[in-house]
Amino acid sequence: xxxxxxxxxxxxxxxxxxxxxxxxxxxxxxxxxxxxxxxxxxxxxxxxxxxxxxxxxxxxxxxxxxxxxxxxxxxxxxxxxxxxxxxxxxxxxxxxxxxxxxxxxxxxxxxxxxxxxxxxxxxxxxxxxxxxxxxxxxxxxxxxxxxxxxxxxxxxxxxxxxxxxxxxxxxxxxxxxxxxxxxxxxxxxxxxxxxxxxxxxxxxxxxxxxxxxxxxxxxxxxxxxxxxxxxxxxxxxxxxxxxxxxxxxxxxxxxxxxxxxxxxxxxxxxxxxxxxxxxxxxxxxxxxxxxxxxxxxxxxxxxxxxxxxxxxxxxxxxxxxxxxxxxxxxxxxxxxxxxxxxxxxxxxxxxxxxxxxxxxxxxxxxxxxxxxxxxxxxxxxxxxxxxxxxxxxxxxxxxxxxxxxxxxxxxxxxxxxxxxxxxxxxxxxxxxx
Amino acid sequence: xxxxxxxxxxxxxxxxxxxxxxxxxxxxxxxxxxxxxxxxxxxxxxxxxxxxxxxxxxxxxxxxxxxxxxxxxxxxxxxxxxxxxxxxxxxxxxxxxxxxxxxxxxxxxxxxxxxxxxxxxxxxxxxxxxxxxxxxxxxxxxx
Numbered sequence: 001x002x003x004x005x006x007x008x009x010x011x012x013x014x015x016x017x018x019x020x021x022x023x024x025x026x027x028x029x030x031x032x033x034x035x036x037x038x039x040x041x042x043x044x045x046x047x048x049x050x051x052x053x054x055x056x057x058x059x060x061x062x063x064x065x066x067x068x069x070x071x072x073x074x075x076x077x078x079x080x081x082x083x084x085x086x087x088x089x090x091x092x093x094x095x096x097x098x099x100x101x102x103x104x105x106x107x108x109x110x111x112x113x114x115x116x117x118x119x120x121x122x123x124x125x126x127x128x129x130x131x132x133x134x135x136x137x138x139x140x141x142x143x144x145x146x147x148x149x150x151x152x153x154x155x156x157x158x159x160x161x162x163x164x165x166x167x168x169x170x171x172x173x174x175x176x177x178x179x180x181x182x183x184x185x186x187x188x189x190x191x192x193x194x195x196x197x198x199x200x201x202x203x204x205x206x207x208x209x210x211x212x213x214x215x216x217x218x219x220x221x222x223x224x225x226x227x228x229x230x231x232x233x234x235x236x237x238x239x240x241x242x243x244x245x246x247x248x249x250x251x252x253x254x255x256x257x258x259x260x261x262x263x264x265x266x267x268x269x270x271x272x273x274x275x276x277x278x279x280x281x282x283x284x285x286x287x288x289x290x291x292x293x294x295x296x297x298x299x300x301x302x303x304x305x306x307x308x309x310x311x312x313x314x315x316x317x318x319x320x321x322x323x324x325x326x327x328x329x330x331x332x333x334x335x336x337x338x339x340x341x342x343x344x345x346x347x348x349x350x351x352x353x354x355x356x357x358x359x360x361x362x363x364x365x366x367x368x369x370x371x372x373x374x375x376x377x378x379x380x381x382x383x384x385x386x387x388x389x390x391x392x393x394x395x396x397x398x399x400x401x402x403x404x405x406x407x408x409x410x411x412x413x414x415x416x417x418x419x420x421x422x423x424x425x426x427x428x429x430x431x432x433x
Numbered sequence: 434x435x436x437x438x439x440x441x442x443x444x445x446x447x448x449x450x451x452x453x454x455x456x457x458x459x460x461x462x463x464x465x466x467x468x469x470x471x472x473x474x475x476x477x478x479x480x481x482x483x484x485x486x487x488x489x490x491x492x493x494x495x496x497x498x499x500x501x502x503x504x505x506x507x508x509x510x511x512x513x514x515x516x517x518x519x520x521x522x523x524x525x526x527x528x529x530x531x532x533x534x535x536x537x538x539x540x541x542x543x544x545x546x547x548x549x550x551x552x553x554x555x556x557x558x559x560x561x562x563x564x565x566x567x568x569x570x571x572x573x574x575x576x
Contacts, residue, residue, distance in 0.1 A: 376442045376475075376498050383440035383479055383502040383549070384531055385470045392474075411475050413444045414498050 001249075003119035003151065004112065007260045008315045015316060019263055020054050022288035027051050027060070030294055033078040036071055037296060057263065057286060058274050062297045065098060068238065073099040079292050089137040090237040091337040091402070097137070100237050101292040107146070109289060113243035113258050114147020120256065120313070121208045121231040122249040123177045125152030128203070130175035132166060132184060133211065133335070134404070135159045139241025140211050140335065144179040147243065153177065160184065160334075163191040170202055178207040181335040182214040182222060182230070186366030189225040200227045206249065208233050210242055211335035213323055215433040219252075232322055238298055239285045245320050254307045254319030261289050264320065265297070266306055269327040280305040282327050283320065301328045329427060331361060333368045336404045340426045343372065346398050352379035353395070358417045362430040370407035372399060375414050434557050435503040436570045437485040438547070442498040443469075443476040453478060453497060460491040465576055466547055468534035479534070481506070481547060483574050503553060506568040507560065508543045509535075515544065522563040528556050538576060545576070 002008050010018065028048045030037040040061040041047070050059055068076065073096075077084065085104050089097035102110065123129065129148035135141030141159055148155045156173055158166055160180070166188060169175070178185060185207055192199055204226060210233035222230040234255050235242035244262055245255035257264050262285045266275045269282040283300045287293075303326060307319040331338045340359060347353045356375035361368060374395065382388055392409040399407045418425055443449045450469070457464070466481040482488045485501065492499045509515040516535075523530070531549040538545060545568065550556040560567060 378498055378500065381440070381442050381498045381500045383438065383477060383500055385472055385477060388475065388477070389472065411442075413442060413449070413496075415496050416444065 001119045001122065001124065002314060003116040008116065008256075008317065010260065010316055012316055015259060016054060018260055019288060022260075023054065023057065023263060023286065024048070024051050026286070026288060026294055027296070030078055030296060034076055036067065036076055054263070057265065057297065060286075060296050062272065062284065062299050063295050064299050065238070065301075068098045069096060072096050074101065076295075077101050077292055078294050079103055084292050087137075088139045088142075088237050088241065090139070091339060091342060098238060100139075103291040106291050106293075109261065110143060110240055110243055111146035111150040113240065113261060114143050115150035116147075116258060117208065117233050117243050117246040118144075118147045118151045118153070118177075120246050120248045120315075121177075121233070122206045122229060123148065123151060123153055123208070127151075127153040127176045127205075128174055129153045129155045129177045129179060130158060130166070130170055130173075130204075131155055132158055132160055132178065132180035132188075133242075138336070138404075139235070139237045143235070143241040143243055144208070148177070148179070163188055164195060167192055167195060167197055170204065171197065174203045176203050176205050178204055178226070178228065180207070180209065181212050182209040182218050183212060183334065183363065183366050183368060185209055185222050185226060185230070186218070189222070190365050199225065202227075204228050206231065208246070210234055212332040213325070213433060216322075218433060234320070234323065236300060236302075238295060239287060239300070240290065244285065248311065248313035248315060250313040251311055254311075254321055256311070256313075256315045256317040256319050257306075259317045261287065263288055264306060264318070266304070267299075269299075269301075269303075277306055277308055277318075280321075280324075283323075301326050301330065303327060331359075331427065331429065333361060333370055333403055334405050338403055342402050343399065344426075346402060347374065347395065350391075350395060350398065352377065353391075356414075356417050357426070358428065359426060360428045360430065363432070368405075368431065370399075370403060370405070371410055372407055373410050373412045373417060375417055376411045377414060434505060434567050434569060435553060436481060436506045436547070436568070436573050438502045438504045438549075439480045439482060439485055439488050439492070440500040440502060441478040441480070441492060442500075443478055445471070445473065445475050449476070450478065453492065456491060456495045456497075457482070457488060460487060462488050462491070465573060466534065466536045466545070468532070468547075470532065479532075479547075481573060485574075502549065504547050504549045505553060505557060505560075506573045507546050507548060508566040508568055509546055511537060511542060511544045516546065518563070519546070519548075519560065519565055522559050522565060523550070523556060526555065526559050528552050528559065545573070 084101040086102040133140030233246040235244040245257040265284040266281040302323045358373045360371045395409045463483040535546040
C-alpha cells in the first residue's frame with residue numbers, strides 16, 4: 001500500500017528535478033555550516049555552484065565512518081545544537097560510537113519514511129505492531145515505533161529479549177505485525193515450538209525485518225514457520241536509521257529506495273568510480289532533506305545494485321537489491337554492528353591481554369552466538385584458577401558493552417590461534433544465512 | 434624455606450597433558466609432585482620438579498605458557514591428625530590457603546604437603562612457631 005502517493009509515484013523526471021533542487025540546497029548548506037565538508041570540498045576543488053546536475057554528485061568527496069569518528073561527537077551537525085531534539089548512535093570502528101542528530105523536522109520526516117515502510121509492507125491503521133527491535137541509542141526501536149504510530153497502528157514497544165514473554169504478549173494482545181531482526185524472528189519461531197504454540201493460531205500477518213543481512217532462504221523459512229509475509233527493510237543510522245529503503249509486499253523483490261530523501265549511488269569500492277546503473281558495487285547515500293545530520297556521499301560498505309525496472313506496486317523509486325555483503329570486516333551480531341577492531345581495542349585495554357584473539361560467530365537456535373578466544377600469555381597466566389576465571393569474566397563483561405549481548409570468552413594456549421603470514425585470522429563467521 | 438613451583442596452562446582438550454609430560458620426559462626432568470586444577474575450559478598443571486630452571490626453559494621453548502610460584506612444602510607425620518595440626522596452626526591468623534596438594538613418599542615415613550598460602554611469610558612464621566617441619570627447596574628437589 002502506498003502511504004504518500006504523491007512522492008512515492010513521482011514520475012522519474014519530476015523526482016530527479018526534486019533531487020537536484022534538494023542536492024543543491026544541501027551542498028550549499030553543509031558548505032556553509034560544517035567546516036569538515038567545506039574543507040573537504042575545498043581540497044577537492046569543488047564549490048556548491050559546481051553542482052549543476054545529479055551527475056555532478058560524483059565531484060563531491062565521500063564521507064566515511066572515520067570522518068564521523070574524527071568529528072566525534074557533534075562535529076558534523078549542520079544546525080545549531082539548540083535545534084537538535086534527538087541523538088542516536090551506532091558502533092564505531094574503535095571504542096567511540098558514531099553519533100547522529102535529528103531536528104524536530106528530521107524526526108517528522110523519519111516517521112513519514114517509516115510510515116511508508118510500514119504501509120509498503122502491508123501494515124495499516126488497526127494493526128498491532130509488535131516492535132521487538134531494540135530501543136535505545138540504536139535507531140531500530142524508535143524508528144519502527146514512530147512509523148507504526150504514524151500509520152495509526154497500536155505499538156507494543158516490547159524491545160528485544162525474553163522470548164517467552166514476547167510470545168505470551170503476541171497471544172494476549174493479538175499482535176498482527178512483527179518488527180525485529182530476521183534472526184530474532186526465527187528464534188521466536190523456535191521458542192514457539194518449544195512452548196507448543198502454533199504460529200498459525202496467532203494473528204501475526206506480516207513481519208518487517210532488517211538491521212542485519214539475511215537471505216531468500218531465511219525469508220522462506222520465516223514465512224513458513226511463522227505463517228506470515230516477511231519483508232526486507234533497510235537503513236543505517238548514519239543516513240537516517242531504518243526507513244532508507246524497503247520492499248513492497250506486492251513484489252518482495254528489491255527494496256524501494258526513498259529517493260526523494262536519499263540519493264543512492266553504486267560505486268566501485270576500490271576506485272571510488274560511480275558504476276553504471278544496474279551494476280553491483282558499494283552503496284553510497286547522500287541525504288537530500290535531513291537538517292541536523294546530513295551526509296554527503298556516505299560510504300555504507302554494503303554491497304548491492306540498483307534495479308531500475310518499474311514495479312507493479314506503482315512506486316517509481318529504484319529498488320536496491322537485498323544487501324549481499326560488505327566491503328569491510330564489520331559484523332552484524334543480533335542486529336548490532338561490531339567491528340573486530342572494537343574488540344581488539346577492548347582487549348588491549350585489559351592489562352596483560354595480548355592482541356592474539358579470535359572471534360567466532362555462529363548461529364544456534366537462530367540466534368547469533370559469539371565466542372572470543374584469547375591466548376593466555378605469561379603476563380596474564382596465573383597458578384590460581386580464580387585469577388584466570390576472573391579475567392575471562394572481566395572480558396565477557398566488557399564485551400557485553402560492545403556487543404550488547406553476552407559472549408563467551410575461552411582462554412586458549414599460546415600460538416594456538418592460526419596465523420597466516422604473521423597476521424592472525426581474527427574472525428571466523430560460521431553463520432549460514 | 435620456599436619451594437619453586439612451575440605452573441603450565443593447559444587447554445581443555447585431549448592430549449594436552451601428554452604434550453607437557455612428553456617434553457619434560459625428553460629433557461630428562463623428574464616430577465616430584467604435581468596437581469592439576471581443572472575448569473570446564475582450561476587446566477593449570479602445577480609441578481614440583483628436580484630442576485625448575487631447566488623445566489621452565491624447555492617448556493617455554495616448546496611454546497607453553499609457564500609461570501613460577503613460590504610454595505612451601507611441609508612434612509607431615511603420616512598418621513591421623515597430621516594435617517589437622519597444620520591447618521589449626523594457620524586458622525584464625527588471617528592466612529588463606531589458595532590451594533594444596535599432598536604426596537606420600539614410599540621411602541619416607543612422612544607425607545609431604547605442598548601449600549600455596551596468600552601470605553607465605555606469615556604462614557611460615559606461624560608454622561615454625563608450632564614446630565612444623567618445613568622442607569627447603571633443595572630437600573624437596575632431592576626427594
